[in-house]
Amino acid sequence: xxxxxxxxxxxxxxxGGVVATHNLDFEVEPGEIHAVIGxxxxxxxxxxxxxxxxxxxxxxxxxxxxxxxxxxSAPARSHAGLARSxxxxxxxxxxxxxQNVALSIQAHSGHSFRMxxxxxxxxxxxxxxxxxxxxxxxxxxADILAANxxxxxxxxxxxxxxxxxxxxxxxxxxxxxxxxPEDTQRITEFLAGLKGTYSMLLIEHDMDTxxxxxxxxxxxxxxxxxxxxxxxxxxxxxxxxxxxxxEEEAEIA
Amino acid sequence: xxxxxxxLFLIGGIVVCALVxxxxxxxxxxxYVTLFARIMIFAIAAVSLDLILGFxxxxxxxxxxxxxxxxxxxxxxxxxxxxxxxxxFFVAIVGSALVALVIGAICLRTRGIYxxxxxxxxxxxxxxxxxxxxxxxxxxxxxxxxxxxxxxFDLYEEVNLYYxxxxxxxxxxxxxxxxxxxxxxxxxxxxxxxxDRMQAIGFPTFRYKLAAFVISGTMCGIAGALLANLTEFVTxxxxxxxxxxxxxxxxxxxxxxxxxxxxxxxxxxLLFEExxxxxxxxxxxxxxxxxxxxxxxxxxxxVLFAKQGLWGLIPDRSRRDG
Numbered sequence: 001x002x003x004x005x006x007x008x009x010x011x012x013x014x015x016g017g018v019v020a021t022h023n024l025d026f027e028v029e030p031g032e033i034h035a036v037i038g039x040x041x042x043x044x045x046x047x048x049x050x051x052x053x054x055x056x057x058x059x060x061x062x063x064x065x066x067x068x069x070x071x072x073s074a075p076a077r078s079h080a081g082l083a084r085s086x087x088x089x090x091x092x093x094x095x096x097x098x099q100n101v102a103l104s105i106q107a108h109s110g111h112s113f114r115m116x117x118x119x120x121x122x123x124x125x126x127x128x129x130x131x132x133x134x135x136x137x138x139x140x141x142a143d144i145l146a147a148n149x150x151x152x153x154x155x156x157x158x159x160x161x162x163x164x165x166x167x168x169x170x171x172x173x174x175x176x177x178x179x180x181p182e183d184t185q186r187i188t189e190f191l192a193g194l195k196g197t198y199s200m201l202l203i204e205h206d207m208d209t210x211x212x213x214x215x216x217x218x219x220x221x222x223x224x225x226x227x228x229x230x231x232x233x234x235x236x237x238x239x240x241x242x243x244x245x246x247e248e249e250a251e252i253a
Numbered sequence: 254x255x256x257x258x259x260x261l262f263l264i265g266g267i268v269v270c271a272l273v274x275x276x277x278x279x280x281x282x283x284x285y286v287t288l289f290a291r292i293m294i295f296a297i298a299a300v301s302l303d304l305i306l307g308f309x310x311x312x313x314x315x316x317x318x319x320x321x322x323x324x325x326x327x328x329x330x331x332x333x334x335x336x337x338x339x340x341x342f343f344v345a346i347v348g349s350a351l352v353a354l355v356i357g358a359i360c361l362r363t364r365g366i367y368x369x370x371x372x373x374x375x376x377x378x379x380x381x382x383x384x385x386x387x388x389x390x391x392x393x394x395x396x397x398x399x400x401x402x403x404x405x406f407d408l409y410e411e412v413n414l415y416y417x418x419x420x421x422x423x424x425x426x427x428x429x430x431x432x433x434x435x436x437x438x439x440x441x442x443x444x445x446x447x448x449d450r451m452q453a454i455g456f457p458t459f460r461y462k463l464a465a466f467v468i469s470g471t472m473c474g475i476a477g478a479l480l481a482n483l484t485e486f487v488t489x490x491x492x493x494x495x496x497x498x499x500x501x502x503x504x505x506x507x508x509x510x511x512x513x514x515x516x517x518x519x520x521x522x523l524l525f526e527e528x529x530x531x532x533x534x535x536x537x538x539x540x541x542x543x544x545x546x547x548x549x550x551x552x553x554x555x556v557l558f559a560k561q562g563l564w565g566l567i568p569d570r571s572r573r574d575g
Contacts, residue, residue, distance in 0.1 A: 052453055078455030090450045092443055105445055105454035106436055113464065114436040122436070164453055 003066065005030045005169050012091065013046060013223075020046040022223040028199050033191075035202040035210045038220035039243065044081060045087055045205045047220070048173050050083040051201070053077040065168055073134035078107065083167030085158045087174040087203070097138055097157050100146055101129035105165035129164060131166075136160045136190065152183035156190075170200045176209055180237035188212050189235045212237075219243065244248070258461060259567055263513050266520075270419055273413045283411060287483065290415050292520045293422045294479045299503040299515035300429055301472035302329060302424075307510035308433055309465050310445030314369045315356070315376030316500050321348045321492030323477020325360045326357030328487035329389060338400030338408075342478050349474025350467050354380075357466035363460060371495055394488030397481050408482055419477050422516070425472055430512055431498065432468065441465045473500075506555060507562045514564025521563060546559040 007182045008026040013019075020043040036044055049055040051062060053074035062070045070078055102125040106112060109124065113168045119125060133139050141149060146157060155175060161243050162170055175191065176184040188209045191200070195213070204210045208216065211231050218228040221243045227234060234240055270289060278286045298320055303312040326345035330336065352519020384392045399408040407413040432438050434473045440461045443451045451458050483485045490496070499522065525548060530541035559566055 002254075054449060054453070067379055073457065074449075075455050075457040076453040078453060084453045086450070086453075090447050092446045092450070094442075094446060095439075099439070103451075105452045106439065107451075112436045112456065115432045115438070116435055117433075117437045118434045119439045120434060161454060239487045243472060 002030050003067065004028055005065055006201065007063040008051070009051060009061040009063070011047075011062070012058045013043075013050060013055065013188055014058060019043075019223045020059075020131055021050065021091065023062070024223065026209075026218060026228075028201055029215075030199055031196050032215045033195055033200045033202055033213050035214035035217045036220055037207075037210055037217060041222075043219040045173055045219055045224040046223075048084060048201070048203060051171055052082060059167075069201055070114040078167075081166070081168035082171065083162035083165045083169070084171040085162045085173060085175060086214075087177055089151070089154045089158055089177075091146040091154055091157050091161065092148075093144065096143050096145055097133060097149060097153075097160075098126060098129050100157055101132050101160050101164045102126055104161045105129050108165055121210050132160050132164050136163070137186075152179055152186070155179060155183070155187065159187075159190075163194075168196050170194075172200060172202045174203055174205060176204065177207050184209060197239060254346045259513070259564070262517075266513075266517065267419075267423065270422075274415050276307025278412075285308060286411050286415055287329050288523070290411075290418050291480075292485050292523045293418045294476050294483060294517035295474040295500065295503060295523060297422050297479070297517040298414065298473045298500050299507065299519045300426055300512070301476065302500050302509075303504050303512070303515045304432070304441070304472075304510065305462075305465050305469045306504055307440045307508075307515070308438070308445060309462060311361070311462065311466065311468075313360075313372045313466070314494065314501065315372035315498050316470075316473055317492050317494070317496035318356070318376040319353060319380050319473035319489075320477040320480060320496065320500075321379060321489065322349045322352055323422065323474035323479075324476070324481035324487040324491050325383070325389070325477075327400060327478045327481035328397045331481075332389060332395060336398050336401045338402040341347055341400050345474045345478035346471055349477070350471040353467045354463070355462045357470070361462050362492030373497070376385055376492060376497060377494055380489050380492040380494070383492055390488070392489055393488055394490070397485050399482045399485060400478075413501065414482055418483070421475060421479060425475070426513065426516065429472075433512060438466070470521045492538050502552065505562060506552065509562065510566045511561065514562050516561055 006028040008024060011021050011024040013021040024047065036047065038044055046055065050057045051074055061068060064082060067080065069080060072080065081211040085186060092103065102155045105128050107126050130142060134141050136159060138153060138156055138160060141153060146154060149157060159175060169215065176187050184206055191213055202213060215230055216228060217231055217234040219234060226243060227237050227240050238242050270293060272373055273289045274286050277283060286349065298316065302313065302316045323345040327341045330341050356372065356375050360368055362538050363371055389395050399414065406413055408417065438477065440456055444458050444462055447456050477491065480491065503518040503522045504515045506521050507516065507517065508514025526544065529547060531545045532540040533544060
């Protein structure tokens with residue numbers, strides 16, 4: 001088997017007394033979709049934040065594409081080929097859909113100390129951006145302000161911006177968050193279409209999406225990986241059931 | 254793209270500025286030449302501040318520092334009898350840029366309220382430095398000659414100075430227009446909207462914000478050098494935090510994040526300061542100096558109900574002039 005595209009070794013992060021990540025080992029194989037599930041507060045988003053470089057782990061190592069990236073900044077990791085989408089939609093609302101994606105392209109087309117030529121008519125940015133919008137199914141919406149896009153479309157744009165950085169690994173933080181069943185279905189199919197082209201780490205609450213897409217699933221509870229395995233194995237795992245069952249009981253109480 | 258109605262306002266503003274000297278000359282009253290020269294200088298300062306404040310989201314409460322630096326570049330050379338305008342303005346530009354680089358490199362490591370406070374503190378340090386320079390007049394200030402550029406272009410001719418200022422204003426606004434719509438401008442605006450996201454898609458944001466900070470400070474330094482020429486006097490008061498606040502108010506009044514709004518904000522603020530006290534005196538003697546009493550509530554109303562300032566009140570069919 002090839003070397004993993006992402007290898008996380010004994011990652012630790014706590015905030016004061018709250019342990020968000022505890023001795024976490026984790027791998028994503030090339031071309032694989034590795035889903036991370038877990039109850040609220042399990043430390044999923046904190047985990048992604050450490051992978052994308054926005055949070056510094058207390059200890060541990062993150063090896064991406066053969067290089068130790070633990071000390072790299074978020075922009076440097078983006079250039080290494082790690083792309084992140086956000087759980088809370090964070091497209092640039094005052095920019096059009098096209099400008100949003102063009103900005104991602106721009107970030108990966110040399111430095112941006114170009115202060116004279118208008119960016120809005122820059123074909124070197126717009127042409128590839130349009131292509132990616134077509135790819136995610138937003139081609140007809142290119143010139144709409146992101147703020148005026150429907151929620152589902154904003155989620156698609158979110159993924160388009162990540163794709164525009166030509167990543168090797170996509171970190172998708174709840175790509176279907178807040179979506180209705182139809183939109184969720186559409187995103188699931190879209191992500192299935194990307195399978196094989198990109199390696200993906202998928203954080204997701206929607207179990208149908210997870211089981212439809214994932215090659216492997218890791219279950220995170222209180223920052224620990226309590227189980228990793230194929231969807232079938234996870235489904236049959238007693239500890240996982242207990243963790244989820246426990247959460248439901250707690251919610252009722 | 255700029256909307257047609259706004260374009261009319263813009264052209265109208267330039268035409269009004271261009272016509273002030275002949276009209277005032279015909280009326281035999283030079284007062285308005287000086288007033289509009291002052292308005293245009295503060296328009297440059299406000300437009301420059303808007304790059305980091307309105308477009309970049311960096312709430313710098315120390316923009317008057319560069320006004321003072323530019324002014325002192327002219328004043329101190331003049332003190333030694335060197336009135337070469339090219340040298341003075343060169344030093345004003347390079348000096349402002351270097352100071353902005355240092356201040357920016359320190360302040361931009363912080364965000365939010367800390368950024369505001371540190372820019373304020375560093376600027377107050379410059380203010381007190383100005384006061385402590387007894388050699389150059391301390392807090393009494395320093396009388397200054399006007400710059401000499403080329404033979405025959407005598408800035409003591411008020412009209413020459415006036416059109417030099419107008420030229421700089423148009424140049425600055427044009428440069429800002431190009432910068433804001435460039436790739437660089439998109440990065441600066443993106444940092445305002447969501448800096449984390451900018452880093453996640455691969456922008457090392459610090460260097461771009463710092464560059465914007467330096468451009469902004471440098472442009473304000475030019476305004477300072479022009480101000481020293483207009484007043485023929487420099488004083489640490491140019492750098493006082495109250496002055497920083499005034500420039501910020503001009504941006505707010507005109508419209509944060511609009512390119513031309515702050516220039517109109519400068520005009521609105523300074524004309525208000527000029528006319529309203531007279532009106533108040535006419536109504537009741539001795540009340541004129543309390544013009545802030547009227548200005549304050551108006552500012553509150555404007556900020557509450559017209560977030561895009563006066564410029565945003567102009568009808569507009571396009572989304573944003575950028």
